[in-house]
Amino acid sequence: MDLDRSLDLATYQQIAALPRAARPPQLEAALRFLVGEHIAILIAQTDLRAAGEEARARVREIRTGHPPYAGEVLVTGQTAFDLDFIGLVLRRAPLAIGLVVVVTALVLFLLLDSVVLPVKAIVMNLLSITASYGALVLIFQDGYLSAWLGFTPGPIQTATPLIMFCLVFGLSMDYEVLMLSRVREEYARSGDNAQAVAMGLERTGRLITGAAAIIAAVFFGFGMARSVIVQAVGIGIGIAVVVDATIIRALLVPAAMRLMGRWNWWRPSWLARSRS
16 A cells, blocks of 8 residues: 555554544545455556466566565456456366367267267367367457458457357357258168268258358358457357368368278277167
């Protein structure tokens, strides 16, 4: 607390020891606001940017330091909140991602009766997600569309990548299931992998493209929002959907399935017996 720069710590201590009626009104008001029976609030102001790494380092330094008196030091404020939230996301993100991937793989195995296709589907989904992450950095962190969208470039919000992962993974897997289930039906009928892939792409291509166009238009509309995190999530998901429905679903998935041939439908013999 520094109400008057001409007064030093010893002077403030002497004034604080005076009876309440004898204290200067400004100091008494500050003490009522900042000091309680078992707590004292210290407001620290710096010229550091709240979201910058230097400010976060300052918070870590205060938290790891030893107070001059017996007690517990707690740090709050925007920088401290961001630091705690980042730590929480980093601790919980692997669990969330692992749960989504494992459950998806199990469901796809039960649907497609293949060990290889669920792995391929997950890898393809990750490609569209990482592509959208790169686009987010280019747009929102480097600020390439900041003038059009009306935001100030800065670091990506901590929760944005995890929110996008869950939403994009679900949307991409929806298109994957539409296509692979049709391929699986054709392969079960003909036993010809190349024909099954071609027929699956032909029968589902227009459906996937139309659905992706509608969903992408909806999410790109989020770019008109006032909140940067809403803009980032909407535009990021829109980009991921476009990439998934064009490059991933129309090119990479059929090409990979054509190259893998009958290995697409491989499963261990013991698993085949248990399934039958």
